[in-house]
Amino acid sequence: MKRLQERANTRPAGQGLIIETSVRIMVPFIQLYGLYVIVHGHYSPGGGFQGGVALGASFILLGLAFDLPTTLERMSERSNALLANAGVLIFTGVGAMCAILGGYLLDYSVLTAIIPMAAAEWRSLGIFLVEVGVGLAVMSIMVSLFWDIGSAGQMDEGL
Amino acid sequence: MKTLALLATIVTGALLLYGTRDFPDWADPQSPTSTHVSPYYIEHGVEETHAPNLVTAVLGDYRSYDTMFETVVIYCAGMVVVSVLRRTRS
Amino acid sequence: MEQVVAVIVAKYNYWLYVILMMIGFYAMIGKRNLVKKLLGMNIFQTAIILLYVSTGVKRGAGIPILDKYEALKHGVDVAGVANPLPHVLMLTAIVVSVSVTGVALAILLRIYRRYGTLEEDEILEKIRQ
Structure with a gap:
């Protein structure tokens, strides 16, 4: 935030200021909406992807309105890679857990051994866990694709 | 070169259009895609997964093997882009 | 003549997708610029995705999102719900197409970095030298 204010003070006010301010207002709502779409995927159009x-x-x-270091400040490359790995690991981990507990791969109903719930309820919860994994992986891979293709692998100013 | 490409395009398109004669009509309820496995998903999807959105139910439960390797595919794509483009600092 | 028109109207979705697919196909084989080839491939993929989604349509059917308690209590009428399977398959296909586009753009950037151009014939000339 401090960096953004410094930038706003050093540059002349103009079209860039309008875009930057409106993007700063819009980004939290877009992220909230993304979380809503992931979590509410059972009941409305939506899901992990x-x-x-x-x-x-x-x-x-954020990267288009400001520049690439601003996004790197919000989410470092390291945490981005960690999120991508975590997403894939959540998905495959839930699947493998089902196989370890004696069922088929990705048959969530055998997870009743962990928390006793009805089989259909566990399938619902398993779908939710898997969707969260997909969402994390897709988000971080999209951001990583933008960083790398937008700056030709240099990770400097970007577009 | 361009005329050859145009010719190939027209011939392929004509063959494909000829092939659509055997396809089911638009919005036909008796088409093979709507009568083979999807009635099972529609009838038993909600009671077996408790997910009213059938697309999510099929994506996350019945065909989750597909989705799992789908996630692996985009993960691989991200890693490939990083390893193709990133220059090592020397 | 009326029979031909009746056949086209009954299957007009396939006609549109074949035309779209052929636009992409021509861009893939007829253009020399590699980015235009990539865009042609994207159009081709879009045509295939639309084709699959169109096979899930049923006449008089609603969206495949049901009322949970209604469905648990009274069961579901299959004829009243659109086919969810093509939607699922194409949801994954869309993400694959995004990944393919990303990898292809990365490779194009590498090609540009090495040869300084994205025109196919110029690249071939530089390789032959």
Whole structure:
């Protein structure tokens, strides 16, 4: 935030200021909407892929309105890679857990051994866990694609 | 070169259009895609997964093997882009 | 003549997708610029995705999002719900197409970095030297 204020003070007011201010207002709502789309995927159109793309789009919008170091400040490359790995690991981990507990791969109903719930309820919860994993992976891969293609691998100013 | 490409495009398009004669009509409820496995998903999806959005139910439960490797595919794509483009600092 | 028109109207979705697919196909084989080839491939993928989604349409059917308690209590009428399977398959296909586009753009950037151009014939000339 401090960096953004410094930048706003040093540059002349103009079209860039309007874009930057409106993006600063819009980004939290886009991220909230992305989380809503992921979490509410059972009951409305949505799910991991769509919500993940919305979350990634908020960072891409930030990178387009400001520059690439601003997005790096919000989410470092290291945590981005960690989120991508975590997303894939949540998905495959839930699947492997089902196989370890004696069921088929990705048959969530055998997870009743961990928390006793009805099989259908566990399938619902398993879908939710898997969607969260997909959302994390899609978000961080989208942001990483934007960083690398937008700056040709240099990670400097960007577009 | 361009005329050859245009010719190939027109011939391929004509063959594809000829092939659509055997396809089911638009919005036909008796088409093979709507009568094979999807009635099972529609009838039993909600009671087996408690997810009213059938697309999510099929994506996350019935066909989650597909989705799992889908996630692996985009992960691989991200890693490939990083390793192709990033220059090592020397 | 009326029969031909009746056939086209009954299957007009396939006609539109074949035309769209052929636009992409021509861009892939007829253009020399590699970015235009990539865009042609994207159009081709879009045509295939639309084709699959159109096979899930049923006449008089609603969206595949049901009322949970209604469905648990009374069951579901199959004819009243659109086919969810093509939607699922194409949801994954869209993400694959995004990944393919990303990898292809990365490779194009590398090609540009090495040869300084994205025109196919100029690249071939530089390789032959």
